[in-house]
Amino acid sequence: MAGNSGHTIDTLLLTFDDVAILPGLSTVEPHDVELSSRVSRSIFVSTPLVSSPMDTVTEWRMAAALARLGAVGVIHRNMPREEQARHVSMVKSVSPSPWSEVPRIRLPDGLENYSLILEELDAGAAVVFGDDGIKGYLVLERPDAQLWLEKARYLSLYLTRIRPFPTIDGEGRLVVGAAVSPFDLDRARLLEKSGADFLVIDVAHLHNRNALSSLSRLVKEVSIDVVAGNLGTREGVLDTLARAEEVAGLRMGISSGSICSTGEVAGAAVPTLTAVMNAVLALEELGLAGRIPIIADGGVRNAGDAAKAIIAGASAVMGGRLFAGADESPGPRIRVGDKLYKPYRGMASRGAMERRFAVDRYSRQAKAVEEGVEGLVPYTGPVVKTLYELAEGLKAALGYAGAQDVTSAWKAKLARVTPTGSREIRPHDILLG
Numbered sequence: 028m029a030g031n032s033g034h035t036i037d038t039l040l041l042t043f044d045d046v047a048i049l050p051g052l053s054t055v056e057p058h059d060v061e062l063s064s065r066v067s068r069s070i071f072v073s074t075p076l077v078s079s080p081m082d083t084v085t086e087w088r089m090a091a092a093l094a095r096l097g098a099v100g101v102i103h104r105n106m107p108r109e110e111q112a113r114h115v116s117m118v119k120s121v122s123p124s125p126w127s128e129v130p131r132i133r134l135p136d137g138l139e140n141y142s143l144i145l146e147e148l149d150a151g152a153a154v155v156f157g158d159d160g161i162k163g164y165l166v167l168e169r170p171d172a173q174l175w176l177e178k179a180r181y182l183s184l185y186l187t188r189i190r191p192f193p194t195i196d197g198e199g200r201l202v203v204g205a206a207v208s209p210f211d212l213d214r215a216r217l218l219e220k221s222g223a224d225f226l227v228i229d230v231a232h233l234h235n236r237n238a239l240s241s242l243s244r245l246v247k248e249v250s251i252d253v254v255a256g257n258l259g260t261r262e263g264v265l266d267t268l269a270r271a272e273e274v275a276g277l278r279m280g281i282s283s284g285s286i287c288s289t290g291e292v293a294g295a296a297v298p299t300l301t302a303v304m305n306a307v308l309a310l311e312e313l314g315l316a317g318r319i320p321i322i323a324d325g326g327v328r329n330a331g332d333a334a335k336a337i338i339a340g341a342s343a344v345m346g347g348r349l350f351a352g353a354d355e356s357p358g359p360r361i362r363v364g365d366k367l368y369k370p371y372r373g374m375a376s377r378g379a380m381e382r383r384f385a386v387d388r389y390s391r392q393a394k395a396v397e398e399g400v401e402g403l404v405p406y407t408g409p410v411v412k413t414l415y416e417l418a419e420g421l422k423a424a425l426g427y428a429g430a431q432d433v434t435s436a437w438k439a440k441l442a443r444v445t446p447t448g449s450r451e452i453r454p455h456d457i458l459l460g
């Protein structure tokens with residue numbers, strides 16, 4: 028296609044809704060699909076989901092909850108480095124057992140005892156086990172009883188159907204990631220010292236000469252995995268690996284997040300699906316395909332999008348909005364009418380930028396324009412509910428693709444969908460209840 032200045036435009040930026048998964052011969056039932064994967068060279072997860080380093084998404088509570096359930100979280104950097112290090116230490120010090128959030132108790136003891144145990148644990152519910160599995164739920168009479176019951180139910184479902192392993196380090200402590208700017212070497216060192224298992228470079232446009240030379244220094248200074256991002260193009264990945272071959276993961280996607288306005292205010296974007304495909308092209312060119320995990324970051328709305336990202340070549344999927352409405356995200360529940368919401372904002376929104384420059388005296392303002400919005404997302408309950416729905420959906424999707432696990436999903440096929448096809452393949456012509 029010829030642009031009006033005479034140059035040609037030959038790049039197509041495909042996004043999740045532009046493609047569908049081509050069904051393939053399936054040799055396993057969805058229930059037996061294996062979701063284990065990596066988020067970086069040495070960080071293994073049993074559920075390929077990562078929470079985004081955003082100040083309305085990931086602090087220690089979210090990171091601990093996700094790691095207990097086989098996924099992982101990345102603590103945001105919108106706070107002084109000492110405070111971020113404390114969040115990392117908290118995750119490393121809490122119990123790795125998923126049952127530490129909803130206790131598991133056995134029948135048959137006096138009910139009075141159970142109530143006492145729960146009150147002591149400050150838990151509103153427990154899953155009651157007998158010899159042959161779950162017998163039911165014990166819920167204390169308190170105002171938040173329904174919330175506890177929901178959490179207990181989803182926890183039982185998730186643990187029995189998805190069968191995750193907690194994401195733990197060699198010493199049995201929960202694994203946690205932490206975000207850094209490539210320019211903040213002191214923060215990177217402190218986070219490593221505090222026990223962070225991996226670092227995630229957290230800038231909008233890593234494909235910048237200054238950012239890449241800082242990254243090149245940073246990866247040599249720390250011995251934990253460093254995930255580089257954000258990147259969108261094949262050239263960006265090639266230049267990053269040319270400057271920092273030690274990089275242990277790639278965070279791909281520019282401007283796809285629901286709160287991101289980069290594509291609008293700066294006109295620049297590489298939708299996550301295309302960004303992942305570009306990373307695969309670069310890694311293939313370098314003979315590194317499958318060796319450096321790719322994290323798909325931005326715009327993933329459901330398990331279908333997550334599966335498309337994985338089939339395109341991602342090892343793991345990062346979620347912001349997916350997790351922002353959960354109990355475990357920072358921020359209060361806010362009632363609007365008869366519905367509950369939680370705050371959610373882009374890390375380049377006005378409020379997030381102001382906070383960053385107020386609390387982190389080492390951060391420097393690269394640009395004045397805001398590239399994100401602030402708002403509310405529906406409250407979604409305990410994060411285990413979201414994980415359960417995503418993991419079940421991913422298993423179903425990989426089943427259609429004929430893939431028994433994440434690496435075999437990379438050989439599955441995506442196909443272009445026309446706009447009319449795109450309308451037809453979602454619910455239509457019905458008043459949705």
Ligand SMILES: NC(=O)c1ccc[n+]([C@@H]2O[C@H](COP(=O)([O-])OP(=O)(O)OC[C@H]3O[C@@H](n4cnc5c(N)ncnc54)[C@H](O)[C@@H]3O)[C@@H](O)[C@H]2O)c1
Nearest residue numbers: 229230231232235238257280281282283289374375393398
């Ligand atoms: N994933 C996305 O699409 C996206 C888009 C915008 C912002 N963000 C998030 O917002 C936060 C702030 O990002 P930030 O990069 O502004 O942080 P920042 O202010 O710390 O900037 C870091 C560095 O990124 C580079 N950079 C950023 N914008 C650039 C541009 N337009 N041109 C050239 N180089 C540029 C520069 O090297 C800059 O010094 C981060 O958490 C980031 O992940 C994400």
